[in-house]
Amino acid sequence: MIIEVEKLRKEFNGIVAVDGISFGVERGEIFGFLGPNGAGKTTTINILTTLLLPTSGTARIAGYDLLRQPAEVRRRIGLVPQEVVLEGDLTARENLVFHGMLYGLSRSQVERRIPELLELVELAERADSKVKTFSGGMKRRLELVKVLIHDPEVIFLDEPTVGLDPQTRRRIWEYIRLLNTEREVTVFLTTHYMEEAEQLCDRVCIIDHGRILDMGHPEELKRRLGERDIVEVELSEPCGGFLSRLESMGYRIKSVRGCRASIVAGRREKALAELFRLAGELGVSITSISVRAPTLEDVFIHYTGRGIRDEAGGDSRMRQIARRLKH
Ligand SMILES: Nc1ncnc2c1ncn2[C@@H]1O[C@H](COP(=O)(O)OP(=O)(O)O)[C@@H](O)[C@H]1O
Numbered sequence: 001m002i003i004e005v006e007k008l009r010k011e012f013n014g015i016v017a018v019d020g021i022s023f024g025v026e027r028g029e030i031f032g033f034l035g036p037n038g039a040g041k042t043t044t045i046n047i048l049t050t051l052l053l054p055t056s057g058t059a060r061i062a063g064y065d066l067l068r069q070p071a072e073v074r075r076r077i078g079l080v081p082q083e084v085v086l087e088g089d090l091t092a093r094e095n096l097v098f099h100g101m102l103y104g105l106s107r108s109q110v111e112r113r114i115p116e117l118l119e120l121v122e123l124a125e126r127a128d129s130k131v132k133t134f135s136g137g138m139k140r141r142l143e144l145v146k147v148l149i150h151d152p153e154v155i156f157l158d159e160p161t162v163g164l165d166p167q168t169r170r171r172i173w174e175y176i177r178l179l180n181t182e183r184e185v186t187v188f189l190t191t192h193y194m195e196e197a198e199q200l201c202d203r204v205c206i207i208d209h210g211r212i213l214d215m216g217h218p219e220e221l222k223r224r225l226g227e228r229d230i231v232e233v234e235l236s237e238p239c240g241g242f243l244s245r246l247e248s249m250g251y252r253i254k255s256v257r258g259c260r261a262s263i264v265a266g267r268r269e270k271a272l273a274e275l276f277r278l279a280g281e282l283g284v285s286i287t288s289i290s291v292r293a294p295t296l297e298d299v300f301i302h303y304t305g306r307g308i309r310d311e312a313g314g315d316s317r318m319r320q321i322a323r324r325l326k327h
């Protein structure tokens, strides 16, 4: 295990941000923390990268204890924080030199590594352009290789694609995979995009309110739910009778919003036939219907009763605003 976390806990003035979590990350993995805003992802990353002290518990990274050997830990890790921390008035090359020198590398040592690193994220031609002329995706790519300058064993990426359009996001996933395979670097990332966790991570840890709800390969987490197919159906009003009849027939209804419902179907052919038959019998019309496989969102809903994104509009947004006003 390259990261071993043991009963890590962090309180801020009585608010528990990280609630005694334990987990391990294998060398070479892409490991993801998936959870809504306020789940404790950034706090965990800040502790593991020695920026923040835990209230209790500890972790070992690349064999070194976080609390007793923080300098050893720092030398072996890299962090890409959520906000871009590049110098816009410097060129891509100058940003890398500057960062390398912070890690005690000489200018010539850094210069030697730059072409290869920029090549990796297809920025070699822009080496001498000022970073302020870069797009959001280009900045992210530069940040991804900036943290590789001192050859870390583990890199921590806090919401690496937040604020990027879907196409740019996919490209960033490709680059993260490339760093992981070509440079053999272990990746610990956080995200609130379930698709990012599903597509990119070898293992995912689902967290909420500072606690681990489940952990494993995305497919394994979904399989554990035991939901083979999910039918999304929209009915004409009134539909209450329809849904209660379905439940009495043994179907589990995952969620209902007005007359839109998500229903767990054992076998899709049988379920669809039964739904249409019942609709005919009760005189309810089905205005739309689709069948899909379960996602990590379903895993999250299974444990919490709400969606990962539901949170974004709710109380956590108020909390964020309150936090911003405080600073
Ligand atoms: N410096 C801080 N002071 C007080 N509360 C904090 C601080 N940092 C984070 N929190 C709180 O800890 C919880 C977890 O936050 P955070 O780790 O940023 O979550 P995430 O990154 O998953 O969105 C939230 O309730 C947040 O308001």
Ligand SMILES: [Mg+2]
Pocket: 041, 042, 043, 082, 158, 159
């Ligand atoms: Mg965060």
